[in-house]
Structure formats: C-alpha cells, structure tokens
Amino acid sequence: MIPTGTALLKVTASRIVALTGLVVLVGMMPWLSGRGAEYTILRAKYSDREPTPEALAAIRAELGLEQGPLAMFVSWVQGVFAGDLGISWINSTPVGPGIGAALGVSVTLMGFAIVAAAIIVLLICVPAVRDGLRQRRGQASGALPAALTSLPEFLLSAMLLVVGGVWLQWFPPFGWKGPEHAVLPALALGIPAGGLMGLLLSDAIRAAYGEKWVATWRLAGAGRAQLALAVLRRALPAVLPQLGLVLIGLTGGAVAVEKVYAIPGLGRALLGAASAQDIPTLQAGMLALMGLALLVGTLTTAARYLLIGPAVRLGTLPLAEPPRSAVHRQLAVPAVSAAALLLIIGAGLLRDPYASAHQRLAAPTWSLPFGADASGRDLLARVGHGAVGTLGTALVVVLVCLAVGIAVGLFPLAATGPLEVANAAPPILAGLVVAAITGPSAQGAALAVAAVSWAPLAAHTAALAQEARAQPYIQILPVLGVGKAGIMLRYILPAVARPLLRHAMLRLPGVALALAALGFLGLGPQQPSPEWGLILAEGIGYVERAPWAVLAPASALVLASVLAVSLAGTGSGSGAARPGRLGNPAAARAEK
Amino acid sequence: MTGTLAAEGISFAYPTRGFRNKQPAETLRHVSLRISPGTSTALVGSSGSGKSTLVRILLAMAKPSTGTVSLGARDVAPGPVRTLRWYRRAVQYIPQNPAGSLDPRMTVSQLLMEPLRQLRVEGNHRDLAAQALERVELPARAMHRRPGELSGGQNQRVAIARALAVKPTYLLADEPVSGLDLPLRDAVLELLDGLVHEGLGLLLVTHDLTTAARMCGTTAVLSGGSTVEQAPTGQLLESPASPAAVALVQASRGLQLPAPLQAVAL
Numbered sequence: 001m002i003p004t005g006t007a008l009l010k011v012t013a014s015r016i017v018a019l020t021g022l023v024v025l026v027g028m029m030p031w032l033s034g035r036g037a038e039y040t041i042l043r044a045k046y047s048d049r050e051p052t053p054e055a056l057a058a059i060r061a062e063l064g065l066e067q068g069p070l071a072m073f074v075s076w077v078q079g080v081f082a083g084d085l086g087i088s089w090i091n092s093t094p095v096g097p098g099i100g101a102a103l104g105v106s107v108t109l110m111g112f113a114i115v116a117a118a119i120i121v122l123l124i125c126v127p128a129v130r131d132g133l134r135q136r137r138g139q140a141s142g143a144l145p146a147a148l149t150s151l152p153e154f155l156l157s158a159m160l161l162v163v164g165g166v167w168l169q170w171f172p173p174f175g176w177k178g179p180e181h182a183v184l185p186a187l188a189l190g191i192p193a194g195g196l197m198g199l200l201l202s203d204a205i206r207a208a209y210g211e212k213w214v215a216t217w218r219l220a221g222a223g224r225a226q227l228a229l230a231v232l233r234r235a236l237p238a239v240l241p242q243l244g245l246v247l248i249g250l251t252g253g254a255v256a257v258e259k260v261y262a263i264p265g266l267g268r269a270l271l272g273a274a275s276a277q278d279i280p281t282l283q284a285g286m287l288a289l290m291g292l293a294l295l296v297g298t299l300t301t302a303a304r305y306l307l308i309g310p311a312v313r314l315g316t317l318p319l320a321e322p323p324r325s326a327v328h329r330q331l332a333v334p335a336v337s338a339a340a341l342l343l344i345i346g347a348g349l350l351r352d353p354y355a356s357a358h359q360r361l362a363a364p365t366w367s368l369p370f371g372a373d374a375s376g377r378d379l380l381a382r383v384g385h386g387a388v389g390t391l392g393t394a395l396v397v398v399l400v401c402l403a404v405g406i407a408v409g410l411f412p413l414a415a416t417g418p419l420e421v422a423n424a425a426p427p428i429l430a431g432l433v434v435a436a437i438t439g440p441s442a443q444g445a446a447l448a449v450a451a452v453s454w455a456p457l458a459a460h461t462a463a464l465a466q467e468a469r470a471q472p473y474i475q476i477l478p479v480l481g482v483g484k485a486g487i488m489l490r491y492i493l494p495a496v497a498r499p500l501l502r503h504a505m506l507r508l509p510g511v512a513l514a515l516a517a518l519g520f521l522g523l524g525p526q527q528p529s530p531e532w533g534l535i536l537a538e539g540i541g542y543v544e545r546a547p548w549a550v551l552a553p554a555s556a557l558v559l560a561s562v563l564a565v566s567l568a569g570t571g572s573g574s575g576a577a578r579p580g581r582l583g584n585p586a587a588a589r590a591e592k
Numbered sequence: 593m594t595g596t597l598a599a600e601g602i603s604f605a606y607p608t609r610g611f612r613n614k615q616p617a618e619t620l621r622h623v624s625l626r627i628s629p630g631t632s633t634a635l636v637g638s639s640g641s642g643k644s645t646l647v648r649i650l651l652a653m654a655k656p657s658t659g660t661v662s663l664g665a666r667d668v669a670p671g672p673v674r675t676l677r678w679y680r681r682a683v684q685y686i687p688q689n690p691a692g693s694l695d696p697r698m699t700v701s702q703l704l705m706e707p708l709r710q711l712r713v714e715g716n717h718r719d720l721a722a723q724a725l726e727r728v729e730l731p732a733r734a735m736h737r738r739p740g741e742l743s744g745g746q747n748q749r750v751a752i753a754r755a756l757a758v759k760p761t762y763l764l765a766d767e768p769v770s771g772l773d774l775p776l777r778d779a780v781l782e783l784l785d786g787l788v789h790e791g792l793g794l795l796l797v798t799h800d801l802t803t804a805a806r807m808c809g810t811t812a813v814l815s816g817g818s819t820v821e822q823a824p825t826g827q828l829l830e831s832p833a834s835p836a837a838v839a840l841v842q843a844s845r846g847l848q849l850p851a852p853l854q855a856v857a858l
Contacts, residue, residue, distance in 0.1 A: 472692040479651055479685045480754070481710030483673035494697060 010416075018417030025433070026286045027076045030279045031069040033437045038065075040277040040439070041089050063089060080287065086280035099269065099284040105176065106265035107292075109189070109258070110250050112182045116190025117197065124198030125205060129228050132209035152513050153253035154520045155557050157188035157260040158536060162543050162550060174262040185257045192253065193246050200242055204235035237307045244300035245424055248293045252426020259521060260540070270429075274436040275522055282436050286429070293424060334566040337559045341387070344556055348384010353377060353530045361546040371548040373538060379552040382530035387556065389525070390532050393446050394512035401454040401511075402504040406496070408454065409461020410488060423455035427514040428521065435523040442531070445524035449514045453507065460503055464496040471495075509564035516557060532557055595664025597650070597683065597762050597793060599625045602659035604645055619645045620656070621817045625795075629761050632784075632794040634804030634825065636840060637814035643797045644688075646814070647766050650795070651685055652676055663762075673710070681711050684760035688767045690751030694739040700725070700750050701735040704757050713758050724757040725750075728783060745776045752783065762793040769803065781807055801844035805829055813837045 038056045041063065042049060049055045060066055067075070079086060085096040151159075164184050165173030171183050208214070208231045217227055255267030262268075266285055273281035347369075358372035365371075370379035408415045431448040438444045468474055469492065477487050512532075518524040519533025527534070532553050539549030604620040620642045627633050637643050648654040650661055652668050661668045668679050684707075687693045694703055704721035707713075713720065722732065728749040739747050748768075755763060765784065769777040785807060788794050796807055804811050805825055812822040815836030821828065832838045 472687060472689055473695045476685070476687055476693045478653055478673070479680060480707040481673055481677055481680050482706070483710075486710070491695065 014415065014417035015420065016417065018421045021418070022290065022421060024073065026283055026290075027073040028069055029283055029433070029437060030063065030065065030076075031072050033277060033279055038063075044090055044276055076283070085284040085287070088278055088281050090276050090278045090281075095281050095284045099266070099281065099288055102264060102266040102269040102285070103288050103292075105263060106251075106254055106258070106267060109182065109185055109254060109263060109265055110247075112186035113189035113193065113250060113254075114247075116186045117194030120191060120194030121198040121201060124195070125202045128202035128205040129231070132205060132214075132231060133224050133228060151192060151558065151561050152256075152517055153188055153192060154256035154260065154517045154533070155513075155536070155554060155561070156191060157185065157257045158540055158543075158550060159554060160184045160188050161260055161540075162547060166544055176261075176263045176265075181261075181263075185261045185263060188257045188260075189250055189253050193250055197239065197243060197246055200239045201235060204238045205231055208234040233307065237304050240300050240304040240307070244297050247296045247300070248424045249426050251289050251292060252428040255428045255432070256517060256521060270432050271521060271523075274432040275440065277436055277439065279436060282432065286433070289429065297424070334563055337562040337566070341556065341559045341563065344380070344559075345384045345387040348380045348382070349388065351378050351381030351384065353381040353385040354528060361542060361549060363546070364548050370552040371546065373535070373549050374542055374546075379535070379549065382535050383532070383552050383556050386530040386532045386535055386553070389442075389529060390512050390515055390519075391508070393442065393515055394508050397446050397450045397453060397511050397515070398504050398508050400450050401457055401507070402500060404450075404454040405457025405504075406461050406493070406500060409458040410465055410492070415458060415462075419455050419458055422452045423459070425452045427452050428517060428523075431518040431521070431523040435518075440523045440526065442525035442529070445515055445518040448518065448523075449511055453511055453514070456507070457500065457504060461496060461500060464499060465492050468492045468495045507564075509560045512560055513557065513564065516560075594629055594761055597627045597661075597663050597795075599623065599646070599650060599661050600659055602646065602649055602656045602661070604642075604649060604654065604656045619817055620649075622659070623814070623817070623819050624659075625650075625812060625819070625822075627762060627793045627795055629793040630788065630791045631810065632788045632796060632808040634808035634811040635795060635797045635814060636799065636801055636804050636811055637836070638840070639799060641814045642817045643799075643814055644766060647685075647764055647795075647797055650764060651683065652679060677711050680707075681713060681758050682760055683762045683764065684755035684758060686752055686755050686763065686765040686768045689771060690768060691739065691744055691747035693751055694747055694754075696739050699736055699738055700730075700742075703739075703750060704735075704754050707754060707758050711758055720757055720759075721753075724753040727756055728753045745772065745779075748772065748776070748780060749783075752780070756787070760792070762795070763787065764795045764797070766797045767799070768796070770798075801829065801840050805844075813840065 038059045039051060042051055042055060042059050046055070064072060064075075076086065083096070085094070085099065087093070088095050161173055161184065164171050164187075172181055173184075175181050211234070214227065214231065217230065222230070251267070254265060255271055257263070258265040258267040259271055266288060270282060270285040270289075272278070273285065354377065356376040358368060358376045358378060360372065360376045361374055362368060362372040362376065368378060368380070370383065373379055373382065408419065427449045430451050431445055434444045434448040434451070435441075474487065474491055477491065482491070515524060516531070516533035516536070519531040520537045521533070522537065525531045525534060535553040536550060536557070539546070539553060542549050602620055602623045603618060605618045623642070623646060625633070625635070625646070635643055635646065645654065649656050652661065652670050655670050663679060663682060666679075668676070670676075698706075701718075701721060704724055705717050708717040708720055722735070725732065725734065730746060730749050730753065734742065734746065734750070739750070742750065752768075763784075768784070769780050772780065781803065784794060784796070788807075794808075796804065798804055801811075808825055810822065811825040811828050813820050813828070813834060813836055815834070820834040821832070821837045823833075828837060829841060832841045
C-alpha cells in the first residue's frame with residue numbers, strides 16, 4: 001500500500017512514536033530492572049555483604065535509583081547528548097570507550113560476514129541468470145537447500161566450530177587476533193544471510209525473466225550482458241527492503257557467533273552486561289546497535305529510491321506472467337523431518353531426563369542411543385523432554401502473537417512504526433533487554449520472542465483485512481446498518497481467522513528455534529531444565545571428547561529448522577514478505 | 593417515513609492523492625435530483641459521469657463538498673450507524689453485482705434478517721424475511737441455503753429481497769441488471785416495476801436508455817459531473833436537447849433490434 005495524504009502523516013507519526021518509544025524503553029531500563037538489579041549488583045560487587053534492607057538501600061542510592069524513573073531518564077538523555085554514556089554498575093568505569101572498541105570489532109566482523117554472504121549470493125544467483133539467458137524456466141529454489149542455508153547462527157557456528165576448528169583444524173577455533181580468526185565466524189554469519197538473500201534474489205531474477213518486456217528486448221536485439229544487467233536492475237528493488245532486515249538481523253546473529261568464538265565484540269559485551277544486569281553498558285550497546293540499524297535502514301531505502309526512482313509507484317511496475325498455477329508443494333521434506341522429530345520426542349519422553357544414571361559423557365550405545373552428557377544424564381531423554389518444553393512454550397508464544405497480530409493488523413496505518421521496529425528487531429536483542437530487566441528466565445525468553453514475533457502476523461492480518469474490506473459484501477454493510485465494530489468483529493474477523501491460524505502454526509518451529517537461541521545464550525531457562533539451546537550450550541564445552549553431546553541437540557534443532565523452512569515455503573508463511581499479493585481471496589471466500 | 597428524497601446542489605471532489613497532484617478533479621458539479629414515492633427515475637450517463645458517486649452520496653456513504661441530501665424535512669449526512677437508522681429503513685440499495693454483495697458464509701435467512709436486526713425494524717423478523725423472499729418469488733426452502741448453493745439469478749433476487757425486507761420507501765438500484773442474460777433481466781425489471789406500482793420510489797442507475805425507456809417516467813442525464821438534462825423519458829427520446837443525451841439516444845438506437853427480431857427476443 002502506498003500511503004497518501006493523511007495516511008502518510010499517520011504512518012510517519014507512527015514511526016516517530018515507535019522510535020521514541022524504543023529510546024524511552026532503553027532510557028528507562030535502570031528503573032525497570034529495579035529490585036532484581038539491586039540483588040545482582042550486591043552479589044557481584046560486594047559478595048561479602050548480606051542482602052539486608054540497609055545494604056540494598058545503599059546500592060539503590062549508589063546507582064541513582066532513588067531519583068525516580070523520569071529524572072533518571074532525563075539525566076541519561078542529557079548524558080548521551082554530552083557524550084557521556086554512563087558508568088558501569090559492575091566495575092564503576094565509564095562505559096563509552098569499551099563499547100566503542102567492541103563496536104569496532106563487531107563492524108569488522110560484519111564486514112567479513114557481508115563478503116562471505118556476497119559470495120554465497122553470487123553462487124546462488126549465477127545459475128538463475130544463466131537459465132534466464134538460455135530462456136530456460138529453471139526450477140525455483142527447493143526446500144532442502146533453503147533449509148540448509150537458514151540454520152540459525154548459533155547452531156551453524158557451533159557446527160562450523162566442530163568441523164572446521166576441531167576436526168579438520170583448518171582454522172583457529174577461538175579468539176580474535178588475525179584474519180584467519182575471522183573465517184569461521186564470517187561463514188557462520190554469512191551463510192544464513194547470503195543464503196536467504198541469494199534465494200530471494202534468484203527467485204526475483206527468474207520472475208523478472210518471465211516479464212513481457214524481456215521478450216520485447218530480445219526481439220529488439222539486446223545483448224546478453226545488456227539483458228542480464230536490466231533484469232538485475234529490475235529484480236534488485238524487490239529484495240532491497242529484505243536486505244535491510246537481513247543486515248539488521250546480523251547484529252542479533254553476531255551475539256551468538258561472538259559468544260561461540262570468544263570474539264570481544266559488541267554482542268559479547270551486551271551478553272555479559274545482560275547476564276550481570278550491568279544496565280548502563282547494555283544501554284550504551286543498545287544505542288550503538290540502534291544507530292547502526294537506522295544507518296542500514298536509511299542506506300537501503302536510499303538505494304531502493306535511486307534504483308526505481310521517485311515517481312514510479314509499485315502499482316506501475318510490470319507483472320510477471322504467472323508460472324504454472326499448480327502449486328508445487330514439496331511435502332516429503334517436512335513430512336520426513338516431522339516424523340523424525342516425533343520419533344525422538346516419543347522415545348525421549350519415556351526416559352528420565354534428570355537422573356545422573358550413566359557414566360559421564362558415555363558414548364552412544366543401543367540402550368543409550370544419544371549417549372550421556374557431562375553429568376551422566378540420558379541425552380535422548382533430555383532432548384525429548386526439551387522438545388516439550390521448547391515447543392510448548394513456542395505454542396503459547398505463537399498464540400499470543402496471533403492475538404496481538406490480529407488486534408494490531410486490523411488498524412494497520414497507526415501500527416506501521418511499531419510493526420517495522422518489531423519486524424526488524426532480532427529476537428536475541430529483545431532477549432538481552434528482557435533478561436537485563438527481569439533476569440534470565442523461561443518466561444523472560446518467551447516474552448522477548450513474543451515481543452518481536454507478532455509483526456509478520458500483524459502484516460498478514462492487515463493485508464487480508466484490506467482484501468476483505470474490498471469485497472462487495474463488506475462494502476454494502478453500512479447500508480444494512482452494520483456499524484464499524486460489527487463489520488470488524490462479525491464479518492472481517494471470521495474471514496481472516498482461518499488463514500491466519502494456519503500462518504501462525506507454520507511459525508511454530510521458527511519460534512522454537514528463537515527460544516532455543518536464547519536458551520543457548522543463557523538468556524532463557526536455567527539449569528537443570530532440559531531446554532534444547534541449553535543442552536547444546538552444555539555440550540559444546542566437551543565437543544572434542546564427546547561430539548555426541550553436541551550432535552544430539554544439534555540434530556533435533558536441524559530437524560526443526562528444516563521443518564520450519566519447508567513449511568514456510570509451502571504455506572502462507574512467505575506471504576508476509578509480499579505485500580499486496582497476500583492470501584487467496586477465492587480460498588478465503590470458499591471457506592465457510 | 594414519507595416525503596421527497598432530494599439532493600440539492602451537490603458537488604463532490606475525490607480527495608487528492610499525494611502532494612504533487614494539487615488540482616482535485618470535481619466528480620460532481622451542482623447536481624440536483626428529486627424522487628417521490630411511487631415514481632421511478634432513471635439516472636443515465638456514460639461510465640465515469642459520476643452516477644455511482646451520486647448514489648454513494650444519496651446513501652450517506654460519502655459527504656458532498658457542497659449541497660445537501662434530505663428526506664422529507666430532515667437533512668442527511670454520513671455519520672455513526674445509530675444516527676442513520678431511520679434513513680436506512682427508508683432508503684435501501686441494490687449494488688452493482690448484487691450477488692457479490694452476499695456474504696458467502698451466511699444463509700439466506702441470516703442475510704435477510706441482518707438489516708432487520710441492525711436497523712431495529714419492528715415486528716417479527718422471521719415473518720418479514722419470509723414475506724420479502726415471497727415477494728421476489730423465491731421458494732421458502734431457499735431460506736436455509738447459502739449463496740454458493742444458489743444460481744446467479746436467485747442470488748440477485750436474494751439481494752433485492754434483503755433491500756425490501758425493511759420495507760423501504762425508496763430503492764436505489766445501481767445497474768441491477770447489467771450482468772444478467774435477457775430473460776433474467778426482464779424478470780428483475782418486471783419485479784422492480786411491480787414494486788413501483790405498489791408505491792416504492794425507484795432510482796434506477798443505468799448506462800442504457802432502453803432500460804430507462806421501459807421502466808422510468810423521468811430520466812436525468814448526467815454528463816461530466818453535471819445534470820445536463822432532466823425530462824420525461826418519452827420526450828427525452830423524441831427530442832434530446834443536450835449533446836450528451838443525443839449521443840446516448842443514438843447509441844441506444846444503434847443497438848435496437850429490427851422490429852420482427854425484437855418481438856422474438858422479448
């Protein structure tokens with residue numbers, strides 16, 4: 001939808017409100033963290049003191065928590081404008097210089113990652129360009145390669161560490177001293193980013209080759225290079241907004257990658273600050289990340305503007321001839337991965353996940369198929385029980401997101417700002433903020449993931465509702481005396497509910513992976529609960545002696561990723577990325 | 593509620609899109625129209641002449657930039673549902689593509705009862721719905737069907753029955769027969785004709801003068817957003833005064849069948 005007139009004003013106002021809200025949230029963090037933080041700081045700084053009311057009051061006074069939320073926020077904002085980012089709560093040194101150095105490391109790492117991603121994009125797109133030049137329709141990207149390139153960064157970096165750093169010993173596994181240290185982390189960040197961008201771009205290129213003007217150019221005798229360049233120029237604007245999101249997403253992925261490879265970047269600094277509840281450090285880091293995200297967003301918007309020009313509206317761009325209308329669904333991949341996952345869960349649920357009944361790091365045998373972890377606990381049982389915890393939480397998160405998404409999506413213009421912020425914010429960053437405020441917990445992780453996961457559902461709701469509103473049977477309702485609320489609740493809601501429920505369920509594995517990522521980083525459930533990310537984090541220290549301690553949770557997570565991506569490909573999950581062509585009005589109408 | 597349905601000096605301009613396009617195009621300029629119960633008026637004009645916009649304004653679904661719509665002594669303007677119930681009970685509407693205006697999830701009975709309930713019509717709603725269904729000559733068993741289970745012509749009748757269920761004084765019909773084959777077209781027009789004889793005030797929006805000639809005593813010609821001619825239909829057909837009316841009359845003559853064939857077709 002292209003905003004016009006008052007709509008544009010509404011959208012702009014909504015964006016400003018969302019951004020201001022974000023700044024206020026960051027500024028309010030010390031006050032929000034309140035009581036929990038006092039205990040943590042007391043334990044961290046003065047481990048000899050008892051948590052008496054007097055001691056806690058002293059901490060409060062020392063941290064400036066007595067001033068009340070507004071005064072704290074104002075003094076923080078004043079400090080920021082004066083170049084003073086605050087004093088660390090833990091070691092009482094200024095926060096600014098450390099964050100600056102960490103930002104430098106992270107930006108360098110992201111630079112390497114972008115190079116890796118660019119190579120992968122090239123590898124994926126060259127066949128698409130070649131197919132188009134040879135006038136072959138070629139196959140759209142399959143589900144399995146898509147799934148393999150979309151493993152979450154924390155899982156990929158763990159796997160690359162095992163393979164490239166430990167088994168093959170081609171690259172140093174830890175540290176940040178020279179370019180050779182950057183290879184594995186850059187791959188861990190670049191493969192998912194480049195994979196996603198490459199698949200989107202190659203699909204856009206194939207679609208562009210199907211447009212009518214290409215045939216006209218061919219008849220007019222355009223050269224191969226000329227044609228390829230024109231197609232590329234046509235395909236790029238469609239994927240640029242996604243590029244912005246992917247680049248911002250790198251900041252979230254960097255947290256996990258920097259932790260695994262022990263890189264002294266911004267992500268690791270934030271993670272340390274969040275688990276120690278060192279709020280000033282976290283505030284400074286979040287500010288740096290928001291600045292980075294704003295810069296990236298502005299650059300991609302500017303690039304898009306330069307490519308398609310100011311006058312061209314989306315509606316005037318040519319449309320591709322629709323390829324075969326038969327929906328080509330690859331059901332084998334999701335079915336096999338779902339079955340394997342169910343088998344693991346079923347077998348694991350029958351066993352005890354807490355008893356240390358086995359030898360430490362026992363190797364897999366027939367009676368102990370996945371081996372045992374460092375405490376001698378049955379890994380199959382832990383992975384199976386972990387599935388229930390992780391997937392169960394994910395189900396609750398998804399249902400909450402569905403409710404929020406529908407409520408927000410029915411008022412799309414006013415929600416544009418929060419929607420864009422939530423859509424761009426990586427769940428890991430949300431997890432950092434929540435963990436810093438409430439301390440790490442399963443509920444905190446769920447809250448963090450829910451806080452950013454409602455956005456695609458809201459966007460889908462908005463698109464479906466817009467489509468429903470255009471139906472003649474909705475348009476006539478005012479004449480029949482049906483009021484605005486009645487139209488919304490009794491007509492539009494039933495029309496959009498079913499496709500949205502399906503979309504929400506398709507997001508389930510993805511949400512489970514986000515929860516696992518937080519668990520892996522220590523921002524979710526704590527020991528000894530069997531949570532997938534936590535099991536992986538526990539196993540990774542023993543990867544050289546007992547690779548199965550990593551293999552068991554990693555394979556469950558890989559199965560979940562494959563399931564997530566292959567489901568998103570077959571259903572409406574990908575719909576949210578394509579505004580204006582969402583859902584299927586005929587199908588929505590046919591449902592009774 | 594009886595009295596004349598009147599639009600006086602209506603002008604309308606669609607809001608400008610974007611900032612660059614500063615000149616709003618006026619869709620309607622000082623259009624006036626009066627309808628009384630028991631008469632039928634045709635509103636003709638080529639597509640884009642502003643007919644549908646005028647209907648939206650008459651339905652209080654769009655606000656004119658100048659001019660007023662009134663029923664009897666009361667002025668009408670777009671607003672919340674509860675302030676307009678009396679007007680909606682008196683003035684009902686059959687949209688273009690009436691069959692598409694039926695929610696596919698609802699049964700005919702639910703469709704017919706919805707306006708009765710929403711507009712707080714007095715009396716037994718079930719009986720009123722049944723009467724409306726009978727009036728459009730649909731069998732009572734159609735009550736429990738959904739639009740998907742009925743034919744296009746039957747759905748058209750359901751849409752008309754829904755408009756009639758609240759016993760309106762006026763009916764605005766926007767190209768109600770445009771998508772129908774000839775026999776169905778005749779049946780629907782006959783039904784509307786009968787309603788006018790029973791005292792309904794009908795405004796029939798059409799681009800086709802033949803329909804106007806058959807149905808309506810008065811015809812108003814809309815061209816470029818203004819009423820260029822308003823006259824008894826017969827007089828308009830005999831001696832059209834404005835260029836727009838001349839063009840419409842010529843176009844309808846060109847379409848007319850030779851007399852013998854016409855007899856067969858009707």
